[in-house]
Amino acid sequence: MSWHAVAPALALLVLGTGWALPALPGLLLLSVATLVAAVMASVHHAEVIAHRIGEPFGTLVLALAVTVIEAALILSMMLAGGASSAAVPRDTIYSAVMIICNGVVGLCLLLGGLRHREQHFRIEGTGSGFAALATLSVLVLVMPTVTTSSPSGTYTDSQLLFVAISSLALWLVFVFIQTMRHRDYFLPVAAASDESVHAPPPSARDAWLSFAQLLLALVGVIGLAKLLSPAIERAVIAAEAPKAVVGIVIALIVLLPETWAAIRAARSDRLQTSMNLAIGSALASIGLTIPVVVAAAVLLQLPLSIGLPAKDIALLVLTFLVGAITLGSGRTHMMQGAIHLVVFAAFLFLTLVP
Numbered sequence: 001m002s003w004h005a006v007a008p009a010l011a012l013l014v015l016g017t018g019w020a021l022p023a024l025p026g027l028l029l030l031s032v033a034t035l036v037a038a039v040m041a042s043v044h045h046a047e048v049i050a051h052r053i054g055e056p057f058g059t060l061v062l063a064l065a066v067t068v069i070e071a072a073l074i075l076s077m078m079l080a081g082g083a084s085s086a087a088v089p090r091d092t093i094y095s096a097v098m099i100i101c102n103g104v105v106g107l108c109l110l111l112g113g114l115r116h117r118e119q120h121f122r123i124e125g126t127g128s129g130f131a132a133l134a135t136l137s138v139l140v141l142v143m144p145t146v147t148t149s150s151p152s153g154t155y156t157d158s159q160l161l162f163v164a165i166s167s168l169a170l171w172l173v174f175v176f177i178q179t180m181r182h183r184d185y186f187l188p189v190a191a192a193s194d195e196s197v198h199a200p201p202p203s204a205r206d207a208w209l210s211f212a213q214l215l216l217a218l219v220g221v222i223g224l225a226k227l228l229s230p231a232i233e234r235a236v237i238a239a240e241a242p243k244a245v246v247g248i249v250i251a252l253i254v255l256l257p258e259t260w261a262a263i264r265a266a267r268s269d270r271l272q273t274s275m276n277l278a279i280g281s282a283l284a285s286i287g288l289t290i291p292v293v294v295a296a297a298v299l300l301q302l303p304l305s306i307g308l309p310a311k312d313i314a315l316l317v318l319t320f321l322v323g324a325i326t327l328g329s330g331r332t333h334m335m336q337g338a339i340h341l342v343v344f345a346a347f348l349f350l351t352l353v354p
Contacts, residue, residue: 007041008213010034011220018227028231035224035253042217042257043264045210052207057179060280061211062258065218067284070096070254071292073222078293078302086303089293090141091244093285094308094316095251097137100282101319102344104259108274109326109337112266119271123330125178125185126272129279130327132170134320136286139163141316144307153307157298164294171287178280188265188272218257225253244351255281271332311354315347 014034018027046062053061074092078085112119140163150156155163178186202210229250236245258281265273297304308316322343326336 003037004041004044005213007037008216008220011038011224012216015220015223015227031224031228035221038217038220038224039256039260042214042221043261045214045217046257046261048202048210049207049214052201060175060179062261063277063281063284065215066254066258066281067288070222070285071289073226074289075292075296078296083303086305088247089289089304090306090308091247092251093289094141094312095248096255096285097282098315098319098344098347099251099255100278101323102340102347104262104278106337106340106344108262108266108271109332110334110341111263112269112271113332113334113337115267116269118331118333119269120331121272121275122185123327125182126275126279127327128177129174129283130323132174133279133282136167136170136283137316139166140286140290140306141308142313145313153305155306160294160298160304164291167287167290171283174283186272186276188270221257222254225250241352242354248348248351311350315343315350319343
């Protein structure tokens with residue numbers, strides 16, 4: 001039995017041990033090691049599924065699985081935290097957008113450019129997905145700060161329902177375009193260095209087994225991230241850093257599987273796959289999470305503050321401005337990756353030193 005099959009079960013075992021025996025010596029180091037193994041296993045199983053069903057379905061499976069579990073994690077934190085968790089959805093979604101659009105994209109472009117000098121992707125698909133992401137980000141994170149029907153940073157119930165329906169509808173249209181109407185816009189150009197192109201696809205049984213193990217691995221990743229969050233909070237408090245750092249660290253852990261898969265694809269000269277993962281994950285993070293959060297907030301009368309402060313709005317606008325230039329030609333090189341990573345560094349630094 002390979003370690004890819006053992007890692008998901010081991011992650012769940014360590015997760016259960018952590019809940020039952022939180023004071024167990026060495027649990028922190030064991031959790032971190034198991035978390036890394038679960039991330040690597042989830043990427044392996046996602047690639048098996050992708051090789052069986054083809055692109056862009058493979059990247060969609062990984063993005064959907066991570067987002068559904070992430071939405072469940074946010075909802076559990078809202079229900080447990082009450083008023084103190086009103087900004088959790090905002091911080092999580094904003095962090096995910098900045099991590100993906102600057103950190104993940106920047107690393108892919110930089111590492112891919114270092115190895116292959118120049119890379120290509122289909123602007124027809126990636127550009128439309130990026131435009132949808134910019135639209136949803138402004139509707140969800142920026143407009144609550146400037147509307148006047150409710151206190152700054154919040155929406156009325158009717159406004160929340162409009163944003164939730166718009167988010168879900170736009171995401172569904174994107175998935176329809178990506179998987180049916182214009183699937184060819186999201187297909188990567190086969191690279192000679194990509195051995196999976198020439199390998200026989202796995203059997204249906206192996207693909208279903210990988211799908212089950214992918215879900216187990218992702219549950220382990222999210223659960224271990226939540227298990228590690230108290231230790232992260234203590235470290236943040238000891239360092240006298242802002243509370244928002246906790247959300248960023250957790251978001252970084254949750255997005256590890258997609259980040260690793262995107263980097264592997266870029267280094268194999270499959271930048272289209274990297275873009276599918278990045279843009280698709282960010283869109284799903286808003287298009288699926290916001291309807292769930294809004295439904296909980298409206299039905300259960302939970303407080304919800306989703307408008308960003310001015311500093312974060314400025315960084316968000318810069319992200320989409322730079323991204324529009326990066327994605328404008330369908331050709332990339334390492335300089336563009338360096339620019340995105342500088343924006344990502346600014347996001348991290350200004351969170352620590354607001």
